Amino acid sequence: MTSRSPKGPRTLYDKVFEDHIVHEEEGGSTLIYIDRHLVHEVTSPQPFEGLKNAGRKVRRTDCTLATVDHNIPTMSRKNFKSTATFIKEADSRLQVQTLEQNVKDFDVTFFGMTESRQGIVHVIGPEQGFILPGTTVVCGDSHTSTHGAFGTLAFGIGTSEVEHVLATQTIIQNKSKNMRVLVEGDLSPGITSKDLMLHIIGVIGTAGGTGHVIEFAGKAIEQLSMEARMSMCNMSIEAGARAGMIKPDQITYEYLKGKPLAPKGAEWDKAVAYWNTLHTDEGAKFDHEVIINASDIIPTITWGTSPQDALPITASVPDPARVSDPIKKSGMERALKYMGLTPGTALKDISIDKVFIGSCTNSRIEDLRNAAVVVKGYKLADNVKLGMVVPGSGLVKAQAEKEGLDKIFEAAGFEWREAGCSMCLGMNPDILDPEERCASTSNRNFEGRQGANSRTHLMSPAMAAAAGIAGHFVDIREHVYKNNDSAKLSISQEDDKALQEHEKEPLQPAEEQINDIPVSQETKIESAPAGMKPFLTLEGIAALLDKANIDTDTIIPKQFLKTIKKTGLKAGLFFEWRFNKGQEHNLKQTDFVLNVEPYTNAEILVVTGDNFGCGSSREHAPWALKDFGIKCIIAPSFGDIFYNNSFKNGLLPIRLDQNVILNKLVPLAKAGERIIVDLPNQKIVDTRGNELVGHFDVESFRKHCLVNGLDDIGLTLQKEEFISKYEDIRKEKFSFLEGGSKLISPVRGAKKSPFGVTAQEW
Numbered sequence: 011m012t013s014r015s016p017k018g019p020r021t022l023y024d025k026v027f028e029d030h031i032v033h034e035e036e037g038g039s040t041l042i043y044i045d046r047h048l049v050h051e052v053t054s055p056q057p058f059e060g061l062k063n064a065g066r067k068v069r070r071t072d073c074t075l076a077t078v079d080h081n082i083p084t085m086s087r088k089n090f091k092s093t094a095t096f097i098k099e100a101d102s103r104l105q106v107q108t109l110e111q112n113v114k115d116f117d118v119t120f121f122g123m124t125e126s127r128q129g130i131v132h133v134i135g136p137e138q139g140f141i142l143p144g145t146t147v148v149c150g151d152s153h154t155s156t157h158g159a160f161g162t163l164a165f166g167i168g169t170s171e172v173e174h175v176l177a178t179q180t181i182i183q184n185k186s187k188n189m190r191v192l193v194e195g196d197l198s199p200g201i202t203s204k205d206l207m208l209h210i211i212g213v214i215g216t217a218g219g220t221g222h223v224i225e226f227a228g229k230a231i232e233q234l235s236m237e238a239r240m241s242m243c244n245m246s247i248e249a250g251a252r253a254g255m256i257k258p259d260q261i262t263y264e265y266l267k268g269k270p271l272a273p274k275g276a277e278w279d280k281a282v283a284y285w286n287t288l289h290t291d292e293g294a295k296f297d298h299e300v301i302i303n304a305s306d307i308i309p310t311i312t313w314g315t316s317p318q319d320a321l322p323i324t325a326s327v328p329d330p331a332r333v334s335d336p337i338k339k340s341g342m343e344r345a346l347k348y349m350g351l352t353p354g355t356a357l358k359d360i361s362i363d364k365v366f367i368g369s370c371t372n373s374r375i376e377d378l379r380n381a382a383v384v385v386k387g388y389k390l391a392d393n394v395k396l397g398m399v400v401p402g403s404g405l406v407k408a409q410a411e412k413e414g415l416d417k418i419f420e421a422a423g424f425e426w427r428e429a430g431c432s433m434c435l436g437m438n439p440d441i442l443d444p445e446e447r448c449a450s451t452s453n454r455n456f457e458g459r460q461g462a463n464s465r466t467h468l469m470s471p472a473m474a475a476a477a478g479i480a481g482h483f484v485d486i487r488e489h490v491y492k493n494n495d496s497a498k499l500s501i502s503q504e505d506d507k508a509l510q511e512h513e514k515e516p517l518q519p520a521e522e523q524i525n526d527i528p529v530s531q532e533t534k535i536e537s538a539p540a541g542m543k544p545f546l547t548l549e550g551i552a553a554l555l556d557k558a559n560i561d562t563d564t565i566i567p568k569q570f571l572k573t574i575k576k577t578g579l580k581a582g583l584f585f586e587w588r589f590n591k592g593q594e595h596n597l598k599q600t601d602f603v604l605n606v607e608p609y610t611n612a613e614i615l616v617v618t619g620d621n622f623g624c625g626s627s628r629e630h631a632p633w634a635l636k637d638f639g640i641k642c643i644i645a646p647s648f649g650d651i652f653y654n655n656s657f658k659n660g661l662l663p664i665r666l667d668q669n670v671i672l673n674k675l676v677p678l679a680k681a682g683e684r685i686i687v688d689l690p691n692q693k694i695v696d697t698r699g700n701e702l703v704g705h706f707d708v709e710s711f712r713k714h715c716l717v718n719g720l721d722d723i724g725l726t727l728q729k730e731e732f733i734s735k736y737e738d739i740r741k742e743k744f745s746f747l748e749g750g751s752k753l754i755s756p757v758r759g760a761k762k763s764p765f766g767v768t769a770q771e772w
């Protein structure tokens with residue numbers, strides 16, 4: 011088994027993956043080198059603590075760049091004195107201060123709150139030229155996929171993997187499958203890459219890309235700007251993909267040339283010569299291909315609680331009565347109830363309470379320009395309580411102010427804020443009140459995402475801005491622009507009619523996520539290091555979750571991510587489902603399965619729907635499940651990052667065919683009977699010894715680690731010889747990557763920041 015593709019034409023993904031192989035393990039796992047590691051405050055406290063405890067250092071500080079974004083308030087920093095006084099919320103403050111301390115202790119380049127290069131982690135990296143074509147990029151954040159716009163292999167990782175990368179500059183990976191989304195033809199005027207991506211997710215579904223790396227290709231993609239490409243690749247994770255990629259081209263090079271960390275002179279020429287080889291060869295095979303006709307796409311927004319609930323703006327709220335699949339039907343009913351919507355209502359008739367323009371999907375300068383041109387000369391509608399514009403970085407903010415965009419927004423009644431994640435997930439004070447409806451340019455509309463019981467509709471910046479002006483959703487093509495040259499865009503009635511009938515069934519998710527290797531040989535039990543308990547046989551009660559697309563925001567909402575520890579997360583598990591706010595805001599337990607006897611003692615979750623653990627990379631999800639007592643989850647498919655994170659925490663995720671789950675396991679779960687999961691023999695039996703599942707797949711390396719309770723940082727460090735050999739070759743072949751974030755320098759007049767690090771202005 012090798013992760014190298016056979017001789018012959020290769021895809022863009024094959025090429026980048028193969029150029030980073032440090033060592034191939036038995037059984038298909040591969041150690042790959044990581045060129046760029048972005049770090050933020052939410053997923054880094056535990057890894058840095060892990061390094062400290064083990065006496066390890068950050069292997070390549072030049073390959074690492076940190077900032078603060080999720081927790082920070084977005085109000086004016088004019089009177090900023092210190093983090094201690096500026097961040098009022100204690101847990102948020104502690105997380106930010108912990109990173110401030112860690113970057114000092116580990117000598118990591120950091121854009122803190124006192125300087126203009128701070129911003130959302132996925133905005134600041136490209137802005138500096140830190141992200142270069144052909145590199146491998148990771149971050150403890152699912153939207154790392156953004157950087158695939160440069161032809162990088164970029165993906166989100168869990169907190170354990172953050173520690174692994176900090177310590178070893180490598181990561182253990184299984185090669186994903188290749189998928190291509192070919193977007194043929196031209197996008198119509200006014201249609202953005204956000205509309206295109208929402209449309210694609212609506213077509214393939216949130217599990218459509220699971221186990222794959224998607225390459226976006228075709229004429230419509232080639233015509234997109236770098237910022238528009240980033241918005242698209244950003245949401246590859248919402249399509250379930252490991253990563254999204256677009257081949258680098260002239261547009262990429264023009265964007266990069268002159269950026270502070272982009273190669274210069276002869277190194278630039280050497281880099282471009284390499285980058286020009288980064289494309290899918292003629293005749294290369296994709297495991298899966300989807301063809302989209304760009305001219306089919308009209309402005310698209312979401313109506314439900316999953317990004318795949320996307321419809322053209324001309325459509326109406328869908329009717330569950332027309333859906334036959336019982337899991338889909340009940341999911342849809344639940345979403346409509348949550349969103350407070352009635353089937354048949356025209357999307358354009360839905361009124362809104364708030365507008366959020368920001369997030370790593372749509373907070374770059376082009377996004378702000380597109381929104382500003384819409385609001386220019388208008389005021390927010392009377393029913394709109396708040397419109398917020400949150401630039402992606404201090405540099406975006408400065409550029410927008412130079413162009414006068416802030417004044418346009420403020421004149422219309424929008425609030426102009428400082429850079430950060432803000433209301434995309436509301437870890438800071440920017441949240442919606444219960445039942446408030448928001449036109450949002452972010453990427454996730456999960457239950458509770460922007461605040462408990464909040465209602466999020468995803469759309470492009472221009473559409474969100476127009477909704478703010480009108481007070482309800484509008485078709486941007488009908489917007490009348492004031493004081494500028496943008497003409498009203500025309501709608502082809504025919505196109506609209508065809509698109510109204512949009513209830514397309516998402517494609518089935520890939521039948522297997524990763525090539526599992528059944529293990530026939532006996533697994534040798536080695537003694538486990540302290541911390542991870544070996545996983546052998548588990549006997550326990552199974553609780554049933556009859557739902558698809560259970561995202562990690564639902565498993566553990568954002569307010570529980572502010573911890574700097576891995577423990578004590580049980581209280582937050584399925585928080586919105588397990589608790590209701592009673593009178594005087596006392597928490598009351600609901601009749602959610604884990605609150606009901608005997609399932610309060612469940613050790614196994616049996617999930618009937620696809621894509622359990624989709625969405626965010628938060629390793630807090632497996633931590634919370636483990637803390638509750640869950641040790642094994644059985645589902646038809648899992649979100650890739652969650653699947654990975656589970657193994658790192660001794661939690662066994664098992665993928666089984668939906669029919670097997672329904673026929674063999676659901677009856678026992680409903681009866682509250684115990685089942686036995688036998689990992690060494692890879693089977694499931696009942697307490698009388700009857701076989702329920704004769705064989706389940708699990709990759710041999712993962713099984714080995716679980717059965718032996720092994721820490722994979724220790725294992726990787728034993729490969730030091732291979733890592734340093736790779737680094738020697740890299741220094742020659744990819745000399746233009748050397749130096750990295752260490753080449754960032756403070757400018758003249760830089761001031762000392764309150765925590766003693768020189769503020770870096772640019």
Ligand SMILES: CC(C)[C@H](C(=O)O)[C@@H](O)C(=O)O
Nearest residue numbers: 052150151152153626627628
């Ligand atoms: C906090 C972080 C782990 C998370 C992610 O991985 O996506 C966040 O950025 C999000 O958008 O939910």
Ligand code: SF4
Nearest residue numbers: 153369370431434435
């Ligand atoms: S998705 Fe939202 S919370 Fe996550 S990194 Fe992007 S802006 Fe931040």
